[in-house]
Amino acid sequence: MTALIETTGLTKHYPAGDGVVAALQDVTLAIAPGRFVAAMGPSGSGKSTFLNLIGCLDRPTRGSYGLMGEDVGALSHDRLADLRSRRLGFVFQSFNLLPRADALANVELPLIYRGMPKRLRRERAAAALAAVGLGDRMHHRPTQLSGGQQQRVAIARAIVGSPDLILADEPTGALDTRTGLSIMALFQALNREGVGILMVTHDPDVARFAERVLRFRDGRLIADETQSAASAEAALAALPEADAAA
Amino acid sequence: MNALLPPITTAARRGIDVLEALRGALSALSANLLRSILTALGIFIGVAAVIATVAVGEGARRQVLAQIQSLGANLLIVWGGSATMGGVRLGAGGRSNLAWDDAVAIAREIPEVQVAAGSIRQTFQVVAGNQNWSTTVLATEPDYFIAHEWVADSGRLFSPEEAAGGRKVVILGATVAEMLFAEEDPVGREIRIRQTPFEVIGVMARKGQNPTGQDQDDTVFVPYWTARRSVMGASRANARQVGVISVKVHEGENMAAAEEAIRVLMRQRHRVAANEPDSVSIRNLSDIQATRDASARTLSTLLASVAAVSLLVGGIGVMNIMLVSVTERTREIGLRLAIGARRRDVLAQFLLEAVMLALLGGAAGVLAGIALSHILADVAGWPVLVRADAVLIAVGVSALTGLCFGFWPARRAAHLDPITALRHE
């Protein structure tokens, strides 16, 4: 089976003052489809840079990157946009929902850029919202939703186009422990259905729910370990009852 | 591919839903409603002012045109008195050096001329029953009605025989008919001019005001020789004198050539020496029309520049607010790019917003301009005419303004780096 992601000597330099910052250096790895992978490392170690390259939002300075066998390095802006739209879904630390639009419209957004007819779009967006447990909040605006609910809307938006891979940069960074755990439980549920997940975090408590952990330092991949993932459902159940109201 | 949602089979289609895009633009504009309104105000005011002024200008132009046409086409008016007398018009009691026979000579000797009719006018009290009215009595012959394109609304005009035979018949202008007979039909009734009874044989069709604002319908028409014998005769030294000669030139003939021929003929007939100025002055009504047209053109040029300036100012306002909007929504743009929008999608989105903003301002301006025109028409009584092409041009130009001034901000949005945009605070 071809790898979902394959990088060889992936390197990213940023200009800084007179010289350059090597944000990412010589990363070579492969990720199979449908895996839950965490990228860890201290601040400034290149995690986000790596994620952005994988997400086709940025181009590498050197090295190559293949997404489902397709060499991304040579693609035009439009083709990259097309790849993002069909293969990838993004989840951000700060949700990035459109404040004026309700949950359903936010989730519909990626489908608009795929030229999907309205009726179909609505159906799919509603199904995606139901899949993240927000079937009853479709017409709420972001300001009328809790942080955890907003992140669920963002996840629904990420999965609505049936992506092969969700890219999440600190998805629990803005959430409390319980809500963070529920998001991890949702990721694990999605992953069981076959969605690949690449998640950046600096929190080992979050990384333990992944089945593989990439460790970065100073732009280099210093460790690449598989582990038996902890269950987020179990962790949630183990939380003291006092927090249950959240 | 995952098992969560059914696979998407419409992947090939990547056209953007136009309705959705319009709705998106509207919702973005209404999110900052006050700001959008203030921005569109520049274009709104410019367009409204232009629509109203064009309507007023056009209304006035049409009115003048109608007035000039009401005087008669291909018409030359020959005045007694030399050109050095300038615009000084001979009053009712003044002496004219024009004679009845001059009109006859013009009609006979100048081939370009269709008809030439001498006329003389004087103000009298006219009486019908116990009603009386002070009006202009115009003594002339039937050719006058051909030259000035007067037609009877009821009854008839007088015949050449009536004119030559001195019969006491009169045709009333519409205003006079109203004043003396109100609702009744004057035809067949009798009026008195200076004690002399005249039989009313017709009432003229209404012509309205002439370009100098005089009511052309406040006139009664009597045969020339009748008037000379029974009404005006005693007050005139020269019994064959006329005030002006109305000359109608054949359709398609050169007016200037006819004018020159009349001038020369009059010099001969009045025995003007070579070194003396002309004995008559001739007015060509199409000259007046040309002058008015030229001033109307100057006015439209002026208006066009005012419109251009106001649209420029409005356009800069649109550009300014779109730049602000792009900056404010940097994260939104980053997000849209991340989830699959192409650069041209973002470009189209912001361009559409700018065009909508300008177009809504322009459309509201058109409505306000039309409303203003009607108010001017109703309240100030000005003749206004809102021309459809002016409206279309105004709307088109506002859309174009949005397109031009929205392009740069939209391009800026489209070329944002998604990563930087997503990090924007």
Ligand SMILES: Nc1ncnc2c1ncn2[C@@H]1O[C@H](COP(=O)(O)OP(=O)(O)OP(=O)(O)O)[C@@H](O)[C@H]1O
């Ligand atoms: N656009 C940029 N221009 C210049 N330098 C950059 C840019 N983006 C990242 N860097 C630098 O590249 C390095 C890696 O940054 P990156 O954002 O990938 O770190 P990170 O691991 O995600 O850190 P954090 O945990 O704080 O988010 C840092 O030294 C950062 O300063």
Ligand SMILES: [Mg+2]
């Ligand atoms: Mg980061």
